[in-house]
Amino acid sequence: MYTLTPPKFDYKRASSVEEACKLLAATDGTKVIAGGQSLLVAMRLRLASPAVLVDIGHISGLGNISEEGMGLNIGATCTHSKLARSKEVMERFPILCEAAARVGDEQVRNRGTIGGSISHADPAGNYAPVLTALNAKIALVSASNRRTIAASNFFEGPYTTVLNGDELVEKVILEKKPSSGTREGHSFMKFSTMPQEFATVNVASIVAIKDGKFEEVTVALGALLPKPRIMAELGESLMGKAASAENIRQASQELHLGSEIISDYKASAQYRTHIAKVLVARSLLTAVNRATGAE
Amino acid sequence: MNRSINIKINGKSYSDVVEDRLLLVNYIRDVAGLTGTHMGCDTGHCGACTIVMNGEAVKSCLILAVQAEGASVETVEGMASETGLHPLQVSFRKNFAVQCGFCTAGILMSALALLRNNPEPNSEDISKALTGNICRCEGYPNIVKAIEEASLVMKAAKDLGREPRGKENEKEG
Numbered sequence: 001m002y003t004l005t006p007p008k009f010d011y012k013r014a015s016s017v018e019e020a021c022k023l024l025a026a027t028d029g030t031k032v033i034a035g036g037q038s039l040l041v042a043m044r045l046r047l048a049s050p051a052v053l054v055d056i057g058h059i060s061g062l063g064n065i066s067e068e069g070m071g072l073n074i075g076a077t078c079t080h081s082k083l084a085r086s087k088e089v090m091e092r093f094p095i096l097c098e099a100a101a102r103v104g105d106e107q108v109r110n111r112g113t114i115g116g117s118i119s120h121a122d123p124a125g126n127y128a129p130v131l132t133a134l135n136a137k138i139a140l141v142s143a144s145n146r147r148t149i150a151a152s153n154f155f156e157g158p159y160t161t162v163l164n165g166d167e168l169v170e171k172v173i174l175e176k177k178p179s180s181g182t183r184e185g186h187s188f189m190k191f192s193t194m195p196q197e198f199a200t201v202n203v204a205s206i207v208a209i210k211d212g213k214f215e216e217v218t219v220a221l222g223a224l225l226p227k228p229r230i231m232a233e234l235g236e237s238l239m240g241k242a243a244s245a246e247n248i249r250q251a252s253q254e255l256h257l258g259s260e261i262i263s264d265y266k267a268s269a270q271y272r273t274h275i276a277k278v279l280v281a282r283s284l285l286t287a288v289n290r291a292t293g294a295e
Numbered sequence: 296m297n298r299s300i301n302i303k304i305n306g307k308s309y310s311d312v313v314e315d316r317l318l319l320v321n322y323i324r325d326v327a328g329l330t331g332t333h334m335g336c337d338t339g340h341c342g343a344c345t346i347v348m349n350g351e352a353v354k355s356c357l358i359l360a361v362q363a364e365g366a367s368v369e370t371v372e373g374m375a376s377e378t379g380l381h382p383l384q385v386s387f388r389k390n391f392a393v394q395c396g397f398c399t400a401g402i403l404m405s406a407l408a409l410l411r412n413n414p415e416p417n418s419e420d421i422s423k424a425l426t427g428n429i430c431r432c433e434g435y436p437n438i439v440k441a442i443e444e445a446s447l448v449m450k451a452a453k454d455l456g457r458e459p460r461g462k463e464n465e466k467e468g
């Protein structure tokens with residue numbers, strides 16, 4: 001039977017982060033494999049031909065979710081399924097569970113990891129807008145260095161991040177601000193041609209409401225731009241206004257997306273712009289309803 | 296490079312020396328000789344190659360055989376026992392949930408994993424669990440119905456303290 005076989009490589013299974021870092025530094029052309037859900041496809045299509053693959057999927061503890069103060073640390077090899085089902089994450093950052101549950105299909109979610117997803121940096125990936133909106137930090141490690149970088153600076157463009165060849169994503173760090181008497185609501189929405197497909201447009205909305213008015217509005221759009229973008233103007237225009245469906249609709253209609261909108265076989269730039277306006281309005285309304293307990 | 300691996304498939308241990316780049320689906324089909332698991336799209340989109348690995352439904356075309364070293368794998372060949380077909384298999388036959396059958400092994404594996412985690416799924420749970428399994432000829436309503444019915448048969452058998460399979464069960468179909 002004809003099958004697409006990946007190009008030849010040497011497989012190494014790391015048993016610790018230190019060992020993985022050493023292996024990454026040792027040979028040029030070494031790449032990490034976590035869940036393999038993106039990399040194995042890329043290799044079979046000859047879009048990637050690493051000489052050495054370092055498997056980090058068996059490093060014990062690297063996929064853990066742990067509490068840190070009011071925040072959470074999510075280990076790089078935490079699978080989408082584990083994230084989607086996590087009670088701790090659901091309590092503090094429900095938008096992340098929502099995004100994890102909308103990655104691909106059950107089988108992909110059972111293998112694919114958050115670290116792999118953000119390192120792969122498909123512009124239509126689910127986590128980029130969510131982590132940007134949450135102001136998450138990403139901890140990177142190499143044999144010689146450690147650094148922490150804001151999600152908004154981590155993504156550089158399609159399939160491009162700040163990761164150096166010898167660096168590894170170790171964890172995603174989420175900090176929680178103490179609540180100031182406001183009520184928070186989150187919403188992630190993905191519009192795609194089929195439920196399991198990558199997004200045509202996706203959006204992460206986080207709102208805080210006090211006395212029926214917007215105290216905070218963060219909307220990050222993904223999939224239609226080369227990298228996730230916080231819609232700052234939209235946020236400013238809603239701040240202090242009544243959290244009403246009419247105000248949300250109006251602000252969404254005025255969304256300015258600039259000239260970088262992706263146009264491809266899935267959707268033209270014009271269609272994506274239309275979907276973005278509809279999706280932003282829907283997700284903001286959902287976030288508001290969740291904040292006010294209407295949902 | 297070549298590497299020696301140990302994988303348990305349907306309870307039986309397999310030890311082989313394989314090339315690093317061998318995909319698990321090809322290991323299962325060509326090395327272990329279990330051709331019930333199918334290869335459809337070859338790029339992770341169709342779900343025909345779905346197996347259960349360490350209790351979870353996964354696509355065997357998106358896993359290297361060497362990544363599965365030490366794992367416990369279940370394929371469609373492991374479903375029936377000496378006492379008869381698995382209730383899911385019985386129900387698929389009874390409900391005409393199979394047409395050409397190409398997707399069936401993968402769908403059965405997704406259904407098996409679903410029923411273990413959620414023994415009483417509703418039709419929406421079932422559709423969600425099958426998002427990654429594409430059937431291009433039968434259509435989904437009978438498949439969903441078959442899984443729903445199998446879950447009831449399995450629950451009834453469990454309530455009676457019996458193993459939910461057997462000739463008797465097969466005859467009902």
Ligand SMILES: Cc1cc2nc3c(=O)[nH]c(=O)nc-3n(C[C@H](O)[C@H](O)[C@H](O)COP(=O)(O)OP(=O)(O)OC[C@H]3O[C@@H](n4cnc5c(N)ncnc54)[C@H](O)[C@@H]3O)c2cc1C
Binds near residue numbers: 076103108113116117
């Ligand atoms: C059918 C299908 C549908 C999908 N749909 C969606 C979707 O709707 N939304 C979505 O977001 N994603 C989707 N995905 C992709 C999915 O999110 C993958 O799980 C993810 O992109 C890759 O994660 P992985 O662990 O499998 O990484 P791998 O495939 O193992 O690796 C991907 C890349 O990241 C690098 N890498 C992995 N881990 C690390 C690390 N810790 N540090 C540094 N580099 C690392 C690898 O070297 C490689 O370059 C889909 C995939 C498939 C097959």
Ligand code: FES
Binds near residue numbers: 336337341342343356
């Ligand atoms: S052959 Fe594996 S998903 Fe299609």
Ligand code: FES
Binds near residue numbers: 395397
């Ligand atoms: S029965 Fe033919 S593809 Fe499903």
